[in-house]
Amino acid sequence: MHKSLLSLAVASTIAFTTTDVQSHDTKTPSMKHSSQSLSAVLDKMPEKAKARFDARNPQQTLEFFGIKPGMTVIEALPGHGWYSKILLPYLGKQGKLIGADYSMEMFPKFGFFSQERLDAKKTWVQDWTKDANGWRNENSASVSAFQLGAMPEEVSGTADAVVFIRALHNLARFEHDGGFLTSALKETYKALKPGGIVGVVQHKAPEISKDEWANGSKGYLKKSYLISQMKKAGFEYVDSSDININLKDKPVETDIVWRLPPSLATSRENEELKKEYLAVGESTRMTLTFRKPS
Numbered sequence: 001m002h003k004s005l006l007s008l009a010v011a012s013t014i015a016f017t018t019t020d021v022q023s024h025d026t027k028t029p030s031m032k033h034s035s036q037s038l039s040a041v042l043d044k045m046p047e048k049a050k051a052r053f054d055a056r057n058p059q060q061t062l063e064f065f066g067i068k069p070g071m072t073v074i075e076a077l078p079g080h081g082w083y084s085k086i087l088l089p090y091l092g093k094q095g096k097l098i099g100a101d102y103s104m105e106m107f108p109k110f111g112f113f114s115q116e117r118l119d120a121k122k123t124w125v126q127d128w129t130k131d132a133n134g135w136r137n138e139n140s141a142s143v144s145a146f147q148l149g150a151m152p153e154e155v156s157g158t159a160d161a162v163v164f165i166r167a168l169h170n171l172a173r174f175e176h177d178g179g180f181l182t183s184a185l186k187e188t189y190k191a192l193k194p195g196g197i198v199g200v201v202q203h204k205a206p207e208i209s210k211d212e213w214a215n216g217s218k219g220y221l222k223k224s225y226l227i228s229q230m231k232k233a234g235f236e237y238v239d240s241s242d243i244n245i246n247l248k249d250k251p252v253e254t255d256i257v258w259r260l261p262p263s264l265a266t267s268r269e270n271e272e273l274k275k276e277y278l279a280v281g282e283s284t285r286m287t288l289t290f291r292k293p294s
Contacts, residue, residue: 034068035059041090049082052262055282058086060243061165065199065289070094071160073141074191076148076184077101077167078128081135088132088140095141098159099128102170103149103183109174121147148180151187159191163199166285168226169257173216185233195294198235201244202226203257204286210253219257223286235290244285257283 027035038059042050053059067073069092078084078099087097101124107113120127125145132143146152171181188198205213205220214222227237249260258265260277267273 030068035063037069037092038062038086038090041086044089045086049085052082052282055244055246056082057243058083060241061199061201061287062086062090064239064241064243064287065161065163066197067091067161067163067199072096072098072158074098074100074155074159074162074188076162076164078132081132083163083165084132085135088136088143091141093139093141096158097132097141097143098155099132099143099145100151100162101125101128101145101147103178103180104147105149105178106170106174106180109177110170148184148187151191156190157193159196160193161197161199162188162192163201165199165201166203168200168202169216169219169221171216172221172225172229175216181229182233185229185235189234189292192292194292196292197238198230198290198292200226200288200290201285202288203283204245205251209251213253218251218255219283220251223288226286226288230288230290234292236293238289238291240289241287244287246281246284248280249282249284251284 042053042059067087067090069090071091072095073087073091075084075087075097078101084097084099087095091097101121104121107118107121125147129143129145132145136143146155168181171184175181192198203220205222207222207224209220209222211222211225214220214225223240231237251257256265257263259267260280260283262282264274264277267277
């Protein structure tokens with residue numbers, strides 16, 4: 001009798017556990033295929049890129065954004081292509097990757113670019129497109145580019161997603177002097193298809209910090225500020241994730257984000273301070289999604 005009851009209890013526990021696990025497996029076959037495709041792409045990345053996976057979490061981030069093969073994706077401030085080199089093979093030959101650099105008018109406001117670097121921005125669209133084509137193969141997404149403030153009309157209504165990965169702080173920094181954030185979000189809205197997604201990864205300021213410090217000039221922005229600006233631009237707030245949060249980074253109002261790796265801007269001549277910042281790791285970052293209404 002006792003054995004029968006014990007067997008029934010064990011069977012019930014196993015059945016409950018199996019059902020519970022299955023009920024939480026919400027990925028559709030299509031989502032699972034996309035996830036496997038992305039994993040395969042990431043496995044082929046060079047070791048230098050893989051060294052930053054723990055800080056940047058590309059698999060979880062792109063899945064959270066809902067990026068899938070075949071999409072048209074605009075990547076703001078693609079730089080030397082850390083994410084581009086992941087997106088190109090992942091989006092595949094049916095996909096499109098469009099790089100979007102800051103506006104030509106914004107760069108002189110930084111105050112530290114040489115005239116040579118400013119002049120180079122005049123050919124950025126051609127130069128970045130050429131570089132990005134060098135990162136492709138026959139199975140990769142096609143590439144094109146534009147500079148914010150000068151989006152070609154043919155891009156309007158074509159994008160499935162726009163991603164701003166550590167790119168919004170400078171737009172916010174110069175919002176008061178040229179409306180660059182407002183302009184960029186207006187173009188983003190115009191570029192997206194109805195229902196299109198905006199994915200954001202951004203250095204996160206504590207909500208208790210002063211607005212004057214968390215204005216983007218130190219690299220950090222408040223989550224409440226970003227949500228407010230996105231809603232003001234017409235987007236719906238969808239979700240947030242802690243996948244890129246680094247609890248060791250606790251910025252105060254004397255800090256700049258570039259004190260941390262990979263920049264280590266304030267400790268290049270101070271080995272002890274450098275070790276301290278290396279132990280912290282890369283910045284703490286909020287990860288958000290927004291949607292253009294359908």
